[in-house]
Amino acid sequence: MITLYDIPSKLPQGCWSPNTRKARYCLKFKGIPYEVTWVEYPDIEPTCKKIGAPPTTKRPDGSPLYTFPVIHDSSTGAVIADSVAIAEYLEITYPDTPKLFPPGTKALQIAFDAAHLVTLNVIYRFIRPGALRILNPPSEAYFREQKFGPNDSYLPPEGEEWREKWEKVKESFDLVNSWCEKSDGEFMMGNTISFADLAIGCRLYWIRELLGEQGAEWQDLKGWHGGRWSTLLQNVEKYA
Amino acid sequence: MITLYDIPSKLPQGCWSPNTRKARYCLKFKGIPYEVTWVEYPDIEPTCKKIGAPPTTKRPDGSPLYTFPVIHDSSTGAVIADSVAIAEYLEITYPDTPKLFPPGTKALQIAFDAAHLVTLNVIYRFIRPGALRILNPPSEAYFREQKFGPNDSYLPPEGEEWREKWEKVKESFDLVNSWCEKSDGEFMMGNTISFADLAIGCRLYWIRELLGEQGAEWQDLKGWHGGRWSTLLQNVEKYA
Numbered sequence: 001m002i003t004l005y006d007i008p009s010k011l012p013q014g015c016w017s018p019n020t021r022k023a024r025y026c027l028k029f030k031g032i033p034y035e036v037t038w039v040e041y042p043d044i045e046p047t048c049k050k051i052g053a054p055p056t057t058k059r060p061d062g063s064p065l066y067t068f069p070v071i072h073d074s075s076t077g078a079v080i081a082d083s084v085a086i087a088e089y090l091e092i093t094y095p096d097t098p099k100l101f102p103p104g105t106k107a108l109q110i111a112f113d114a115a116h117l118v119t120l121n122v123i124y125r126f127i128r129p130g131a132l133r134i135l136n137p138p139s140e141a142y143f144r145e146q147k148f149g150p151n152d153s154y155l156p157p158e159g160e161e162w163r164e165k166w167e168k169v170k171e172s173f174d175l176v177n178s179w180c181e182k183s184d185g186e187f188m189m190g191n192t193i194s195f196a197d198l199a200i201g202c203r204l205y206w207i208r209e210l211l212g213e214q215g216a217e218w219q220d221l222k223g224w225h226g227g228r229w230s231t232l233l234q235n236v237e238k239y240a
Numbered sequence: 241m242i243t244l245y246d247i248p249s250k251l252p253q254g255c256w257s258p259n260t261r262k263a264r265y266c267l268k269f270k271g272i273p274y275e276v277t278w279v280e281y282p283d284i285e286p287t288c289k290k291i292g293a294p295p296t297t298k299r300p301d302g303s304p305l306y307t308f309p310v311i312h313d314s315s316t317g318a319v320i321a322d323s324v325a326i327a328e329y330l331e332i333t334y335p336d337t338p339k340l341f342p343p344g345t346k347a348l349q350i351a352f353d354a355a356h357l358v359t360l361n362v363i364y365r366f367i368r369p370g371a372l373r374i375l376n377p378p379s380e381a382y383f384r385e386q387k388f389g390p391n392d393s394y395l396p397p398e399g400e401e402w403r404e405k406w407e408k409v410k411e412s413f414d415l416v417n418s419w420c421e422k423s424d425g426e427f428m429m430g431n432t433i434s435f436a437d438l439a440i441g442c443r444l445y446w447i448r449e450l451l452g453e454q455g456a457e458w459q460d461l462k463g464w465h466g467g468r469w470s471t472l473l474q475n476v477e478k479y480a
Contacts, residue, residue, distance in 0.1 A: 088422075104429040108348040108436060111419035111428075115355030179351035182328075188351075189344040196348060 002027065002034040005053075005070040007041060009134045011209055013240060014038065016134055021202035022083040023069035025239040029198060030090055030097035034071070041135075041142035044068055053081040084110055087195055100195040112188065113199040116176050123169045123207060126156050126217055130210030166217065170224065176200070177225040186235070193236065201236030204229050242267065242274040245293075245310040247281060249374045251449055253480060254278065256374055261442035262323040263309035265479040269438060270330055270337035274311070281375075281382035284308055293321040324350055327435055340435040352428065353439040356416050363409045363447060366396045366457055370450030406457065410464065416440070417465040426475070433476065441476030444469055 055064030185191035295304030425431035
């Protein structure tokens with residue numbers, strides 16, 4: 001049995017992090033059963049140290065940063081951190097399940113994951129106030145301290161700044177769309193879902209939930225590019 | 241017969257633009273014969289207008305910008321601008337030639353092309369002085385006017401600034417390497433060359449020639465990541 005370590009929130013499904021969601025999509029896509037252990041932000045590092053999960057990155061000061069998702073696979077004893085490493089592990093360890101990376105495409109798929117993330121990152125200012133709204137109190141306090149500078153307002157842009165910054169968000173989606181539309185089907189590799197679709201799908205969920213589905217931004221965004229983003233989100237949500 | 245419109249320089253092969261080089265690689269990879277028409281920068285726009293090639297982008301002031309590569313295919317009458325559009329055209333028009341985009345991978349490959357370009361762009365300050373060194377006088381004057389601000393020095397960074405900025409270049413290659421190393425072979429899709437390799441290969445050629453092969457930067461860069469970049473360049477240069 002696989003245990004997935006995830007971060008709870010006030011959202012109906014609990015899971016709010018796009019990266020832990022990506023691991024969920026991968027597990028469900030492959031039909032591998034798993035159970036979830038919920039851990040609030042301040043307990044992520046102690047939990048990782050306890051179960052032997054390595055840090056995945058560094059803080060700006062150079063100290064190790066422990067992040068979720070982490071999985072523990074009781075059938076092999078493996079403890080794997082990082083959503084891409086988890087996808088690679090599952091692909092190798094469970095070879096008879098549906099392929100996240102069709103033959104030869106792993107490097108391209110992982111590049112796409114990184115590239116769409118960096119490109120769409122300009123939306124962050126619009127969605128981070130939503131994070132504070134949906135996190136439980138212990139995680140909210142931690143998140144506020146770690147992710148916002150001392151002089152940050154927690155508010156999204158307004159007025160003229162809103163229009164300017166939102167135009168940049170639109171341009172970032174235009175760019176990612178210019179890649180997606182080169183596919184012959186509705187997914188990145190035609191009519192078959194692969195890792196790239198799950199990667200962008202988990203990010204779209206995160207964006208929708210943090211903007212608020214009824215908010216002006218999501219209402220605008222879901223109409224862009226022929227409804228590509230809301231359709232894609234709908235198509236991958238069956239793996240949640 | 242296909243005519244490729246390219247920009248001359250003082251380099252031994254003439255071709256210096258990574259984008260026109262990408263079109264060359266694609267043609268040679270597919271074994272499609274072509275001839276070259278050389279056009280200096282100031283004549284690109286009039287040439288495009290004369291042969292019916294559309295602008296590919298806009299200048300900061302919103303006016304249309306005409307760029308090379310452009311191909312004219314006398315067997316179909318088609319005139320195609322932009323290296324990605326040319327690759328797509330060749331793939332569709334000459335289906336019995338080697339595949340630039342193995343089935344299902346076109347969108348991922350084009351995303352990779354855009355992503356590695358944006359990521360490696362931090363090297364630009366180091367290489368642009370080299371552009372002035374290798375362009376012929378009419379193109380050099382044009383390039384200087386278009387690509388350098390009135391207060392720019394044409395010199396690369398020096399001293400402490402050199403170290404700081406070069407470290408950023410190293411980090412950008414680290415990131416692209418983290419994608420490439422996910423492949424099971426020496427190319428992005430294993431042991432078979434595809435569009436992604438040609439795309440990064442033409443950029444590496446441009447970087448090497450503009451840094452100068454004997455310069456400190458290329459001598460440093462070619463040792464990064466187990467020699468990945470110089471090996472890749474060597475492997476795709478047969479398509480030049």
